[in-house]
Every structure is written in C-alpha cells, then in structure tokens.
Amino acid sequence: MQPKNAPSGxxxxxxxxxxxxxxxxxxxxxxxxxxxLAQASLARIADEVGISKSVISYHFAGKDELITxxxxxxxxxxxxxxxxxxxxxxxxxDKLRAYIEASFAFMAEHRANxxxxxxxxxxxxxxxxxxxxxxxxYDPCRRHLAGILRRGQEEGDFREFTxxxxxxxxxxxxxGVMLQWVFDEESVDLAECAAELVSMFDLATRRLP
Amino acid sequence: MQPKNAPSGxxxxxxxxxxxxxxxxxxxxxxxxxxxLAQASLARIADEVGISKSVISYHFAGKDELITxxxxxxxxxxxxxxxxxxxxxxxxxDKLRAYIEASFAFMAEHRANxxxxxxxxxxxxxxxxxxxxxxxxYDPCRRHLAGILRRGQEEGDFREFTxxxxxxxxxxxxxGVMLQWVFDEESVDLAECAAELVSMFDLATRRLP
DNA sequence: CCACTTTTCGACCATACGGCCTAAATTTCG
DNA sequence: CGAAATTTAGGCCGTATGGTCGAAAAGTGG
Numbered sequence: 001m002q003p004k005n006a007p008s009g010x011x012x013x014x015x016x017x018x019x020x021x022x023x024x025x026x027x028x029x030x031x032x033x034x035x036x037l038a039q040a041s042l043a044r045i046a047d048e049v050g051i052s053k054s055v056i057s058y059h060f061a062g063k064d065e066l067i068t069x070x071x072x073x074x075x076x077x078x079x080x081x082x083x084x085x086x087x088x089x090x091x092x093x094d095k096l097r098a099y100i101e102a103s104f105a106f107m108a109e110h111r112a113n114x115x116x117x118x119x120x121x122x123x124x125x126x127x128x129x130x131x132x133x134x135x136x137x138y139d140p141c142r143r144h145l146a147g148i149l150r151r152g153q154e155e156g157d158f159r160e161f162t163x164x165x166x167x168x169x170x171x172x173x174x175x176g177v178m179l180q181w182v183f184d185e186e187s188v189d190l191a192e193c194a195a196e197l198v199s200m201f202d203l204a205t206r207r208l209p
Numbered sequence: 210m211q212p213k214n215a216p217s218g219x220x221x222x223x224x225x226x227x228x229x230x231x232x233x234x235x236x237x238x239x240x241x242x243x244x245x246l247a248q249a250s251l252a253r254i255a256d257e258v259g260i261s262k263s264v265i266s267y268h269f270a271g272k273d274e275l276i277t278x279x280x281x282x283x284x285x286x287x288x289x290x291x292x293x294x295x296x297x298x299x300x301x302x303d304k305l306r307a308y309i310e311a312s313f314a315f316m317a318e319h320r321a322n323x324x325x326x327x328x329x330x331x332x333x334x335x336x337x338x339x340x341x342x343x344x345x346x347y348d349p350c351r352r353h354l355a356g357i358l359r360r361g362q363e364e365g366d367f368r369e370f371t372x373x374x375x376x377x378x379x380x381x382x383x384x385g386v387m388l389q390w391v392f393d394e395e396s397v398d399l400a401e402c403a404a405e406l407v408s409m410f411d412l413a414t415r416r417l418p
Numbered sequence: 419c420c421a422c423t424t425t426t427c428g429a430c431c432a433t434a435c436g437g438c439c440t441a442a443a444t445t446t447c448g
Numbered sequence: 449c450g451a452a453a454t455t456t457a458g459g460c461c462g463t464a465t466g467g468t469c470g471a472a473a474a475g476t477g478g
Contacts, residue, residue: 020455038332041435052457057437059455121392122331123247134393165401169409172385172402173378179388180381183330184343192374193381200378200413225425250465261427266467268425419478426473431466438461445454 020059021069023049028070033112037119042066068133071120074113075137081106083144092152093206096170097198099145103174104194107181114182142167149205159207170201229268232258234278241279242321246328251275277342280329283322284346290315292353301361302415305379306407308354312383313403316390324391351376358414368416379410 027048031040042063046053060066085102086095107114124130146167152158174197181188236257241249251272255262269275294311295304316323333339355376361367383406390397 036333042437043435053436054438054458055456063436119331122328124245130391131393134389134396138389138392139396161405162401165398165405166409168389168397169382169386169402169405172387172389173382174385175388176381176383176385177378178381179384180343180347180377182339183347184340187343187348188377189374192371193378196370196374196378200375200410204409204412229425251467252465262466263428263468264426272466421478422476424473424475427471429469429471431468433465433467435464436462439459441457441459443454443456446452448449448451 017059020055024056024059024066025069025073028066029074029113029116032070032116032119037116037123067120067123071117071133071137074117075141077113078103078106078110079141079144086144086148092148092155092157093202095148096152096201096205099148100170100174100198100201101194103178104190104197107178108190111182111185114178118179118182142171145171152205157207158205161205166205173197173201226268229264230278233265233268233275234282237275237279238283238322238325241325241328246325246332276329276332280326280342280346283326284350286322287312287315287319288350288353295353295357301357301364301366302411304357305361305410305414308357309379309383309407309410310403312387313399313406316387317399320391320394323387327388327391351380354380361414366416367414370414375414382406382410 024045028040028045031045031048035044042053042056045066046056049055056066060069082099082102085105086098089095089098121130121133124133142164146163149158149161149163149166153160153163177188177190177193177197181190181193233254237249237254240254240257244253251265252262254275255265258264265275269278291308291311294314295307298304298307330339333342351373355372358367358370358372358375362369362372386397386399386402386406390399390402
C-alpha cells in the first residue's frame with residue numbers, strides 16, 4: 001500500500017506510478033479547463049480517465065495534492081517555453097521583446113490552461129495558501145524577467161530603474177491582459193496587444209540617447 | 210410575499226428592502242474578503258449580520274444574485290473613485306497619470322475588496338457567465354480609459370496608437386500588478402509600482418517631440 | 419382591537435462532495 | 449505455478465451547502 005508521499009530521499013515512485021499521476025493530472029487540467037474547477041469533482045475527473053475515483057485517492061494524498069500538481073505542471077510548461085524563446089536571442093532589449101512575445105505566443109495556444117489556472121488561483125481558501133503558492137511557483141517567473149532587465153542595465157541598454165519593480169510591472173501587464181483575454185476572448189486582440197506591449201515597454205525601458 | 214426581482218418598471222423595492230439588501234451585501238463582502246468565497250456560505254454571511262439564513266433567500270433570488278450584487282457594488286465604488294480623481298485634472302497625459310494613480314490609491318485602501326473580487330471572478334462556473342459579467346461591469350472601465358487616450362490623441366499630446374488596445378494594455382498592467390499584490394502583499398511595492406507605471410506609460414504614449 | 423401583509427425564524431431536505439474501507443483484480447517475483 | 453504486493457473498483461459515510469416550507473413575529477392600516 002501507501003505510495004502517497006515520498007517525504008524524503010530518492011524517487012520512491014515507480015515508473016508506472018508516474019505515468020498514472022501524469023495521466024490523472026492531464027485529465028484534471030482538461031476537466032477544469034472545460035467545465036470549471038467548481039464542476040471538476042474527483043468523480044468527474046476519474047470519469048474522464050475512465051477509472052474509479054479511488055484510483056485518484058490512491059495515487060494522490062488528496063484533492064489538494066492533485067491541484068498543486070496541476071498548477072506546477074501548467075507553470076512549468078509555460079516557463080520552459082518562454083525560457084527557450086528568450087535564450088534564442090542576445091541583448092537586453094531583444095530578450096525583453098522575446099519574453100513578451102513568447103508569453104503571448106504561449107497563451108494564444110493554451111487558453112484553456114490559463115482558464116484552469118485562474119480558476120484554481122481563485123479557489124485557494126486561505127491567504128497563506130495563496131502566498132505560499134505565489135512564492136514557490138510564481139516568483140521564478142518574475143526573477144527571470146528581473147534578471148534580463150538587470151543584465152540589460154549593466155550592458156548599458158536600459159535606463160536606470162529598479163529591476164524588480166519594472167519586472168513586476170511588465171509581468172503584471174502580461175498577466176492582466178491575459179486575464180481580460182481569458183474572461184472574454186473577443187474583447188482583446190492578443191496579437192495587437194503583444195505588439196503594443198513590446199513597443200511600449202521598449203520605449204519605457206530603453207536608455208535615452 | 211415575493212419581493213424577489215422587479216423584472217421591469219420602477220423601483221418595486223421598498224426603502225427598508227433596499228437597506229436590508231445593502232446590509233447583506235456588505236456582510237457578504239466582509240465575509241468573502243476575510244475567509245474566502247469558498248468559506249462564505251449563506252449561513253456564515255447570515256451569521257455575520259445576525260439574521261437567519263432564510264432572510265437572504267427572501268431578499269435575494271439566490272446566492273448568484275447576491276454575488277452579482279456584491280461584484281457590482283465593488284466595481285461601482287472603485288469606478289466612482291477613479292472617475293472623480295481623473296475629473297480633477299485636464300489634458301490627456303495628466304488624466305492618464307491620474308487614472309493610474311487613482312487606481313493604485315484605491316486598491317491600497319481596499320485590499321480586501323480586491324481579494325473578494327478575485328475570489329468571485331475565479332468562481333464563475335461557465336464561460337458565458339464570465340463573458341457576460343465582463344461585458345456589463347468591466348467594459349466601462351476600459352472605455353473610460355480609452356476615451357482619455359483618444360481625446361489626448363486628438364489634442365496632440367499622445368502619439369498614434371489604437372486607443373482600445375493601449376487601454377486594454379494599461380488596464381491589464383494595473384490589474385496584473387494588483388493581482389500579484391493581492392496574492393502576496395509583500396512581494397510588491399505598490400507605491401513604487403504605481404510611480405513606475407506612471408512614468409513608463411508616459412514614455413510609452415507621449416508624442417515624440 | 420382587528421384583519422391583513424411583510425418579514426423573520428428554525429427546521430428540514432435533497433444533493434454533491436471528499437475521503438475511507440473492504441474486497442476483488444492485476445501484477446510481480448521467487 | 450503460487451504467494452505476496454500492488455492497484456483498482458464500488459459502495460458507504462459524514463459533512464457542508466443552497467434552497468424550501470410552514471409557522472411565528474413584526475409591522476400596517478382601518
């Protein structure tokens with residue numbers, strides 16, 4: 001019995017175990033994205049896979065762990081994509097442009113995923129849960145962006161500002177547009193917003209000549 | 210019996226009725242902000258007021274109507290505040306600055322309200338509900354901002370761009386920073402972000418000399 | 419004081435959910 | 449093959465929720 005959690009040490013989870021977990025997580029994402037978190041009961045997710053509810057209980061400590069895994073998966077996917085895109089170019093301004101463009105390119109192809117993420121974010125009961133999640137999963141994102149900005153300043157391409165603050169602002173702008181777009185797809189022209197964001201933040205950060 | 214809904218025509222609701230509704234709505238806001246929407250059952254909200262659960266059922270068609278009313282109240286409050294602030298100054302760039310500063314000033318004083326709003330947003334079950342709400346309640350906000358931008362262009366203070374797109378972007382930036390800040394208060398320096406947003410969007414929109 | 423209406427209460431109900439348990443099926447391995 | 453483990457199924461239970469119902473209370477107008 002109990003695979004549950006491997007509290008410490010090496011991968012206690014078997015290969016099969018990992019596959020099942022991934023399968024369940026994927027189903028959870030699909031279900032949440034399609035019908036909303038409120039309608040995504042364990043029973044429904046299990047149905048989607050074609051398995052019994054208990055299988056989820058067996059492989060995950062509880063719904064919380066499943067949801068946590070869902071979030072991690074979604075964020076990791078997004079971050080990996082953006083990082084790859086950014087790494088393809090050199091120099092602060094180009095990397096900043098790449099970061100923004102990659103963010104929008106990814107979200108354009110994964111609208112359902114972001115819908116799921118927002119649903120889940122909103123469902124965190126306690127303030128502590130939100131903060132904890134934010135710290136562990138969302139910070140790397142901002143840190144990446146802040147790093148780009150700081151290096152760009154050192155290389156003399158950007159004007160003087162606090163990288164962390166501007167990073168929060170840029171990331172906030174991306175997320176904010178994403179939010180609007182997820183809520184009402186047709187109210188936002190994603191491509192145009194991306195282009196506008198690129199040019200605005202270029203104007204806003206570039207060193208004055 | 211049935212006050213329920215006044216489907217059409219004049220204020221069918223009595224004065225007492227309105228007071229009760231407001232009282233319940235305020236309690237709902239408090240409860241949601243403090244303990245999260247998930248923990249804000251009708252029973253708990255009723256407790257907060259010191260009334261029976263049925264009273265809510267009597268004055269509101271259901272929980273949905275109550276929540277809708279909560280959202281409307283929160284947004285109206287915010288919009289009224291921002292509009293007043295913007296109206297105090299003249300000229301596109303100053304109005305834009307006022308809009309951003311007012312947004313941040315208001316959120317700094319009403320963090321709980323925004324926490325409640327995000328919770329509620331995330332809880333909308335269907336995509337249609339999200340879209341409907343977005344259209345009726347959130348659009349005016351962007352429209353206001355777009356109006357400022359367009360008039361600023363006509364007066365020659367702003368460069369050429371699509372007002373709607375830039376409005377979506379600016380509003381998105383504000384909302385995005387707000388989102389981060391609500392999730393983790395200490396990860397964002399609100400005042401600094403506000404100042405940075407003001408200067409960045411000034412650089413980004415002002416007509417090149 | 420007396421009908422009559424509006425408002426409130428407390429109890430109750432049907433439902434949906436997460437989690438648990440036991441037994442069966444399946445896989446693993448000596 | 450056969451025993452031990454891993455994994456799955458399906459039923460069950462406690463709980464919390466939104467909503468309803470009939471009766472009681474509070475208010476209103478004559």
